[in-house]
Amino acid sequence: MRGLICGPKLAACGVVLSIWGVIMLAMLGIFFTMHSAVLIEDLPLTDEDTFKNSTTPQKVYDLYQKVGYNCFIAAAVYVLCGAFSWCQMRLNKQNYMNSHS
Template identity: 50%
Template sequence: MVKCPICGPKLSICCSLLSMWGIVMLGLLGVFYKIHSVALFEDIPLTAEKWKKENYTMSIIYEKYDQTAYNCFIAAGIYILCFIFSCCQQRMNSKASYEMS
């Protein structure tokens, strides 16, 4: 007996594709934050006042880069879980349609 799928076949395929894109994009973004890419400097959560309070040290900037990289890796992990769920839904839909035929 096949369990009832939650998502339909088209939605599960769409969610799989979006999850794959999220995994790739956030994985690469996390890598670029981890290597302290200068192009992403404006996107780190650091204000001028806080940097001035820390006496303009580079260690606070590197800490913020690493924090943002970990956030990207965590979000990519969540997308991996969504991808696994979508693949399970695709398999359930294909088994359900196969048994009805």
């Protein structure tokens, strides 16, 4: 069948992983843009950023926004991968129905 790249089990696994990736990354993006204090260890801060700079709070807030934006981009990539896997599941189902009719 034309356009069929992966089997039914791999396609289903791709859908499940994509759903989980979208949920997880969207939540992380929301929490980073809300400047969650729990996630400060996940920011790419250096000692110079935290101790020697007088504009530290604004720099930290900018990093929170940047990382949150990156999480939303990654969630969008997972949506695309999920859509591809969903199409593969549909093609596998059509292929199965055509071969057994």
